[in-house]
Amino acid sequence: MASNEPSYDDYVERIHYSERYSDDKWEYRHVILPKPLLKLIPKTYFDPEEPGVLRILSDAEWRGIGITQSLGWEHYEVHAPEPHILLFRRAKDFGEKNLRQH
Numbered sequence: 574m575a576s577n578e579p580s581y582d583d584y585v586e587r588i589h590y591s592e593r594y595s596d597d598k599w600e601y602r603h604v605i606l607p608k609p610l611l612k613l614i615p616k617t618y619f620d621p622e623e624p625g626v627l628r629i630l631s632d633a634e635w636r637g638i639g640i641t642q643s644l645g646w647e648h649y650e651v652h653a654p655e656p657h658i659l660l661f662r663r664a665k666d667f668g669e670k671n672l673r674q675h
Contacts, residue, residue, distance in 0.1 A: 590663075599665055600662065600663075600665050601661065603658055611625070618630060646661045649662050
């Protein structure tokens, strides 16, 4: 019997990526995870001091849960009232620096 429950991949397909915005130093974007996806993320990814709130994730960790972005982005902040929203940033001149190195 087939399940009508969404699969992990179904949730990953519903990850929302904001438009980019910036200040003088950084380019920013936020990533909104479907709330049910939080229940499927490894418990070790959560802050032991704040149950239900993700800790700052490494590149490999956030890519491992299905977030896809170009190089240079870092997960730098969590917002406890909305733990399904991850805040990312990268150096504003990241693309220029990367092009010069090649």
